Amino acid sequence: MAITVKFSNPVRDWIAHNLGRGAEERDIVRELISNGTQADFANAMVSAVAHALRHGAPMPDDKLVLETEAPSAARRRLHEASTMRVADGQVRVLARMARPAATLLSNVLAEEECAQLISAARPRLRPSRVVDPITGLDVVKDHRSSWGMFFRPAETALIEKIERRIARVIDRPVEHGEGLQILHYPVGAESTPHFDFLMPVNDANRASIARGGQRVCTFIMYLNDVPAGGETTFPDAGWSVVPQRGNALYFEYGDAAGHGDPASLHAGAPVLEGEKWIATKWVRDRVFVPRGT
Ligand SMILES: O=C(O)CCC(=O)C(=O)O
Numbered sequence: 001m002a003i004t005v006k007f008s009n010p011v012r013d014w015i016a017h018n019l020g021r022g023a024e025e026r027d028i029v030r031e032l033i034s035n036g037t038q039a040d041f042a043n044a045m046v047s048a049v050a051h052a053l054r055h056g057a058p059m060p061d062d063k064l065v066l067e068t069e070a071p072s073a074a075r076r077r078l079h080e081a082s083t084m085r086v087a088d089g090q091v092r093v094l095a096r097m098a099r100p101a102a103t104l105l106s107n108v109l110a111e112e113e114c115a116q117l118i119s120a121a122r123p124r125l126r127p128s129r130v131v132d133p134i135t136g137l138d139v140v141k142d143h144r145s146s147w148g149m150f151f152r153p154a155e156t157a158l159i160e161k162i163e164r165r166i167a168r169v170i171d172r173p174v175e176h177g178e179g180l181q182i183l184h185y186p187v188g189a190e191s192t193p194h195f196d197f198l199m200p201v202n203d204a205n206r207a208s209i210a211r212g213g214q215r216v217c218t219f220i221m222y223l224n225d226v227p228a229g230g231e232t233t234f235p236d237a238g239w240s241v242v243p244q245r246g247n248a249l250y251f252e253y254g255d256a257a258g259h260g261d262p263a264s265l266h267a268g269a270p271v272l273e274g275e276k277w278i279a280t281k282w283v284r285d286r287v288f289v290p291r292g293t
C-alpha cells in the first residue's frame with residue numbers, strides 16, 4: 001500500500017537547485033523540517049529529487065508516492081542483560097528505546113577518563129563547521145556553534161582503551177569506528193536536528209562512504225553534567241537524554257538495505273547553563289579507513 005503526499009513543484013525545484021549547488025541532502029532535509037515539513041516526508045522528498053538527478057530519471061511532479069510500510073526500524077543489537085562486563089568494569093543499562101533503536105548506559109567512562117579526554121582535546125578544539133544548505137559552502141556558523149576535534153583511531157593508550165570498550169559494548173569490530181570526536185558546547189551552543197548517516201549526494205560524502213561503508217550507529221559519551229539544557233533530543237520520538245558524566249547513548253539507524261532510519265533525527269539542545277562536553281564515536285558498516293592513509 002502507498003500514500004500520496006502533495007509535493008509542490010517550487011519546493012521540488014528548490015531542492016534540485018540546492019543539490020545542484022552541492023548542498024548536502026541532510027542539510028536540505030533539515031531546512032525543510034525547520035520550515036514545518038514532517039521529517040519522514042522531508043527525507044523522502046529530498047531522496048526522490050536526488051535519485052532523479054543521479055539517474056537522469058523524471059522528477060516527481062506535483063505529488064510523491066510513499067510506501068506506507070515504515071522503513072525497517074534498525075534492529076537493536078545490544079543484548080538484553082541489564083549489565084555488561086567490560087575489561088575494567090561493568091556498564092549498566094538504564095533505558096531502551098524501540099525506535100529509533102537506542103540504549104542509554106551508565107558507568108561507561110570513569111570520572112578520571114572524562115577529565116583526561118577533556119584536557120587532551122581542549123588545546124586542539126576548532127570551531128565546528130556546517131554546510132550552508134543554500135550555498136553548499138562549509139562555514140563556521142555563529143556564536144551558537146560548538147567546538148570540536150578528532151582523535152586518530154588508537155591515538156593514545158587512553159583512546160585505544162576507550163575504543164576497545166565501546167566495541168565490546170556495541171558488539172562491533174573496533175576497526176569499524178571513525179576517530180573519536182570531542183565536542184564542546186559553551187552556553188547557548190546547540191546542534192540543530194540532523195541525521196548521522198551519510199547521503200551520497202556530493203563527492204565528499206561519496207568518498208567517505210567508500211572509506212568504510214555507511215554509518216550504522218552512533219555512540220555518544222557525556223563527559224560532564226550540564227546544569228541546564230544540552231539534552232540530546234529525538235524530535236520525532238519525543239525523547240530527550242540528559243547529559244550525565246560517564247553515561248553513554250547508543251543509537252542505530254542502518255537497516256539491511258543501507259537506508260537510514262528517519263526516526264533517528266536528533267539534535268543537541270542549547271546549553272542553558274554551564275557547558276557541555278561529549279565524545280562521539282560514529283561506526284561504519286565495514287572497516288573504516290581514515291582520510292589520507
Ligand atoms: O550534542 C548532542 O547531544 C548530539 C551530538 C550529535 O548529534 C553527534 O555527535 O552526532
Ligand SMILES: [Fe+2]
Nearest residue numbers: 194195196266
Ligand atoms: Fe549527530
